[in-house]
Amino acid sequence: MSAPVLSVRHLTKSYSSGGGLFGRPRTARVVDDVSFDILRGGAFGLVGESGSGKTTIGRLILRLVEADAGEIRLDGEDLRATSEAELRRLRRRMQIIFQDPFSSLDPRVRVGEAIAAPIRLHGLRKGSGVTDRVVELLELVGLGAHQIRRFPHEFSGGQRQRIAIARALAVEPDLIVCDEAVSALDLSIQAQVVNLLAELRARLGVSYLFISHDMAVVRHVATHVGVLYAGGLVEIGDASAVFGDPRHPYTRMLLAASPSPVPGAERQRRAIEGEPPSPFETIAGCRFASRCPLSIDACRVRRPPLSSWQNGAHEAACIRADGLERLRLLADEEERMSATYRLRLGLLRQARAERRNG
Amino acid sequence: MTGPAENQELLRIEGLRVSFGTGPAIVDGVDLDLAPGRILCLVGESGSGKSLTALSLMKLLPPHARIAAEALRFEGRDLQVLSEREMTALRGDRLAMVFQEPMTSLNPVMTIGEQIVEAVRQHRPASRSEARAMALQMLKRVQIPAAQERMDVYPHQLSGGMRQRVMIAIALVCRPSLLIADEPTTALDVTIEGQILALIDELRTELGTAVLFITHNLAVVAEIADEIAVMYAGRVVERGSRAAIFSDPQHPYTLSLFAAMPRADDVGRALAAIDGQVPSAGAMPPGCRFALRCPFAVGQCESAYPPMREMSAGHRVACWRAPLEEAVATAGSA
Numbered sequence: 001m002s003a004p005v006l007s008v009r010h011l012t013k014s015y016s017s018g019g020g021l022f023g024r025p026r027t028a029r030v031v032d033d034v035s036f037d038i039l040r041g042g043a044f045g046l047v048g049e050s051g052s053g054k055t056t057i058g059r060l061i062l063r064l065v066e067a068d069a070g071e072i073r074l075d076g077e078d079l080r081a082t083s084e085a086e087l088r089r090l091r092r093r094m095q096i097i098f099q100d101p102f103s104s105l106d107p108r109v110r111v112g113e114a115i116a117a118p119i120r121l122h123g124l125r126k127g128s129g130v131t132d133r134v135v136e137l138l139e140l141v142g143l144g145a146h147q148i149r150r151f152p153h154e155f156s157g158g159q160r161q162r163i164a165i166a167r168a169l170a171v172e173p174d175l176i177v178c179d180e181a182v183s184a185l186d187l188s189i190q191a192q193v194v195n196l197l198a199e200l201r202a203r204l205g206v207s208y209l210f211i212s213h214d215m216a217v218v219r220h221v222a223t224h225v226g227v228l229y230a231g232g233l234v235e236i237g238d239a240s241a242v243f244g245d246p247r248h249p250y251t252r253m254l255l256a257a258s259p260s261p262v263p264g265a266e267r268q269r270r271a272i273e274g275e276p277p278s279p280f281e282t283i284a285g286c287r288f289a290s291r292c293p294l295s296i297d298a299c300r301v302r303r304p305p306l307s308s309w310q311n312g313a314h315e316a317a318c319i320r321a322d323g324l325e326r327l328r329l330l331a332d333e334e335e336r337m338s339a340t341y342r343l344r345l346g347l348l349r350q351a352r353a354e355r356r357n358g
Numbered sequence: 359m360t361g362p363a364e365n366q367e368l369l370r371i372e373g374l375r376v377s378f379g380t381g382p383a384i385v386d387g388v389d390l391d392l393a394p395g396r397i398l399c400l401v402g403e404s405g406s407g408k409s410l411t412a413l414s415l416m417k418l419l420p421p422h423a424r425i426a427a428e429a430l431r432f433e434g435r436d437l438q439v440l441s442e443r444e445m446t447a448l449r450g451d452r453l454a455m456v457f458q459e460p461m462t463s464l465n466p467v468m469t470i471g472e473q474i475v476e477a478v479r480q481h482r483p484a485s486r487s488e489a490r491a492m493a494l495q496m497l498k499r500v501q502i503p504a505a506q507e508r509m510d511v512y513p514h515q516l517s518g519g520m521r522q523r524v525m526i527a528i529a530l531v532c533r534p535s536l537l538i539a540d541e542p543t544t545a546l547d548v549t550i551e552g553q554i555l556a557l558i559d560e561l562r563t564e565l566g567t568a569v570l571f572i573t574h575n576l577a578v579v580a581e582i583a584d585e586i587a588v589m590y591a592g593r594v595v596e597r598g599s600r601a602a603i604f605s606d607p608q609h610p611y612t613l614s615l616f617a618a619m620p621r622a623d624d625v626g627r628a629l630a631a632i633d634g635q636v637p638s639a640g641a642m643p644p645g646c647r648f649a650l651r652c653p654f655a656v657g658q659c660e661s662a663y664p665p666m667r668e669m670s671a672g673h674r675v676a677c678w679r680a681p682l683e684e685a686v687a688t689a690g691s692a
Contacts, residue, residue: 049547050518156635157404186403186574188632191618195628213547216620220629243622257548261580263616264605270552270581275517334623338605344613347682349630351653 003075004037005174005207006061006094011035011070013056017280028279030056032231034070038175038224043201043208045222045239047215047254049276052228054211058177061209062094063087075174092122095168099180101160105152111138112148115167122171137166141196158189165196169206177209182217194220215258219243227251230276230287236306237314245326247309247316250288252324264338286318294320368394368535368568369415373428376410376419382639385410386592389666390570392585394535395562397569399579399600401615402589405636408572411589412538415570416455417445433535451481454529458541460521464513470497470524471509477528496527499564500557519550526557533565540572555582576619580604588612591636591647597666598673608675610682611648646678654679654686 013031031053038044046054059065061072063079072079074090082090098104105114115134119125125133135145141162152160161181168176178197182190194217200206212218218225218239225242227235227250235248246252257270274291277283285300286292292299298319306315334342369392376385385407392398402408414425415437430437433452440448449455457463465473474493478484484492490509497505500523513521522542529537539558543551559582562569573579579586583600588609596609607613617630634651643649649659656679664678679685 049549158635187576187615187618188403189635191620191629191631194620195631198628215548216622219622219625220620240625243625253549257552259577259580260619260621261577261604262621263607270549270555272549272552275519275550340606341604341613341616344607344682345617347686348610348613348617348653351686352630352633355653 003040004073005040005042005075006038006209007071007073007076008037008057008061009035009071009073011057011060011072012068013053013060013065014068026280030231030279031060031067034226034228034231034233036224036226036233036236038207038209040174041201041205041207042223043197043210043221045210045212045218045225046228047212047218047225048228049213049254051230051276051279053231054213054228055179057228058096058179058209058211062091062096062177064096092118092171093174094177095171095173095175096177096179097161097164097168097181099184101157101164101184102152104164105160107152110149110151111155111163114152114163115170118167118170124171133170137170140169140200141166142192156189158185158192161185161189161193162196165193165200169200169204173206175207175209177211179211180213181210183212183214190217197221215243215254216260227254230283231279232287232303232317233306234288234318235314235316237309237312241310241313245310245314247314247321247324248288248318249292249294249320249324251316253291262336263341265336294323296320366393367431368392368433369570370429370431371411371415371427372430373426374411374414374430375424375426376407376414377424378420379422379424382642384592384639385414386642388589388592388594390587390594390597392536392568392570394568395566396584397559397562397571397582398585398587399571399573399583400587400589401573401576401579403574403636405591406589407592408589409540412455412540412570412572415538416449416453417442418455447481450477450529450534451532452534453536453538454532454534455538455540456522456525456529456542458544460518460525460545461513463525464521466513469510469512470516473524474528474531477531481532492531493527496531497524499530499561500524500527502527517550518546519553522546522550522554523557526554526561530561530565530567534567536568536570537562538570538572541574542571543578544573544575551578552581558582576615588615591642592639593647593676594666595648595677596675598670602670602673606670606673608669608673608680608682609648609677610652610654610679613682614651646676654682656689 011031011034014027014029016025016027034057048054060067079090112134115137116130119130119133134148143162182193185193210221222239225239226233229250235242235251246255253272257272277290285303289295289299304317304319306317308315371388371390374385374388375383377383388411400408413419471493474496475489478489478492494505494509502508502520502523543554571582586600586603587594588596590611596612607616614632618632620629632651637647645660645662646664649655658678664676666674666676668674
């Protein structure tokens with residue numbers, strides 16, 4: 001990991017709504033001055049609640065939606081300043097995987113053809129080379145050559161998401177935007193796809209913008225993370241720093257609201273109040289102040305900028321951040337498990353290893 | 359398990375089978391029971407039959423669905439022999455349901471107040487103003503701020519979390535004895551999910567409503583369940599109290615689900631995925647349906663379906679190999 005593959009600066013997007021015959025149109029700022037880098041071979045996790053702007057950011061980067069202001073640089077080239085023809089060339093290097101593997105594949109197109117189309121479109125292989133490449137990609141994502149002539153409906157949800165990944169990889173992209181790519185999958189299948197994404201990053205050096213509301217999954221996938229609230233980043237940095245010592249009260253609230261249940265441990269309760277502000281609201285100070293248990297008058301006066309923590313390992317936008325005690329997150333999960341569960345978990349791992357080794 | 363509530367029976371399902379037309383059984387021999395005021399979580403992955411189980415209780419399946427059961431008893435009445443008219447009287451009154459997506463269940467052109475009033479007047483001989491008073495009281499109960507003003511707003515003017523509160527208000531306004539909640543928090547943000555779970559828990563204590571809570575999310579189960587039934591491929595494979603299932607998971611499928619969860623102390627390691635996939639309904643193996651994916655499976659598992667066995671009071675599992683530590687030790691010494 002070295003230079004950023006993607007660099008986003010001061011990205012901003014607003015929508016107008018209403019107006020009607022007599023009313024004044026209202027403006028909602030859904031992405032507000034967002035900046036971050038994705039390192040080559042890295043996985044940048046973008047987390048936040050619905051309406052926080054995370055999906056819009058993914059779309060702005062791919063220019064599926066046009067930004068109002070800001071810079072998006074792919075390997076230094078400003079995507080917002082390029083012509084249509086240039087953009088097509090650059091788009092090959094960025095792909096997207098959506099949440100719903102059922103609606104992102106054309107039901108009438110055989111999966112081999114769905115994967116081959118982008119290879120032909122960009123002229124990456126010719127003749128029988130295309131089929132060879134399709135087979136290679138199917139095998140890469142854990143499917144087989146015998147499945148090349150099947151239709152999407154013949155596959156399960158997890159397999160379809162593998163097909164979507166194979167199709168994204170077909171054009172040898174530098175960056176894949178994963179927009180809630182594992183959120184709709186069942187737990188057992190989600191684990192398979194998360195492992196596959198990690199393996200592909202290690203093998204191919206592809207980078208991810210991993211958009212998700214699921215903190216537990218992001219903690220597993222991301223090398224870096226940005227926490228969005230109401231359109232703005234409130235915390236950003238190394239995943240280990242942000243998850244290990246979150247400084248923004250909102251990051252802490254999100255983590256507290258996403259318990260991964262520890263088998264055998266006591267019942268956990270989430271005590272979270274309030275809802276995010278409407279994007280139509282104009283907020284002078286910190287956007288989170290209305291929900292923040294630590295807010296003081298000063299929080300409502302001026303919006304706090306991101307400032308550095310732990311020698312720059314992460315940044316948080318909170319004037320109360322240095323008063324916070326270090327949060328003991330669930331690093332001691334293994335200890336909190338029941339002895340019986342731990343014993344059986346050991347048996348399961350052992351039995352699986354034996355089975356895999358024949 | 360002791361206490362008066364647990365000895366009473368609100369709901370009993372025995373040997374429930376659901377199929378469509380001449381197709382294979384999608385729900386294939388489900389047994390469940392529920393006492394008044396308790397929360398039973400029905401856990402399973404998509405296609406495991408958990409929603410079909412709930413919908414067959416409500417008799418809300420399409421006409422070509424075939425439901426058969428040895429027992430399907432609610433408040434002492436056999437649901438199988440009730441006419442459609444009797445079912446209509448029951449639904450929304452004694453037996454209510456909330457779904458995953460409140461926006462598709464609410465009427466977009468009616469104010470939420472009117473929708474609750476309608477739910478009351480369907481089942482109670484209340485005047486319009488009496489029903490309106492009940493509706494307002496219920497909106498306050500589900501903790502909708504400024505309830506009085508919110509009576510006159512339309513669903514699209516509310517957030518997802520507020521809409522789900524309205525759905526719960528509609529479901530509970532007639533004080534049903536059983537609420538079926540089918541993934542009621544899946545479409546919500548985690549912070550809002552926590553609020554809705556707390557609300558459901560509070561209301562069942564306050565109103566004495568039992569809840570059949572359907573979910574695939576183990577974090578939700580950990581938070582709200584009194585009892586748990588784990589479903590796999592149309593069957594219940596393990597049942598017990600929340601404490602029993604979480605601290606003493608017996609079925610390899612239950613164990614594998616727990617192991618597949620991303621954990622804080624697991625970062626950097628591959629997740630423990632379950633190899634393979636659920637067999638399709640038309641091609642169920644004769645034995646245990648999890649056998650092909652199970653690292654503990656032996657010959658017996660593939661040939662004969664394991665009966666439910668009681669491992670401790672109220673904790674039952676359908677697995678030939680449970681308890682696993684004994685099975686593994688025996689295999690090692692043999």
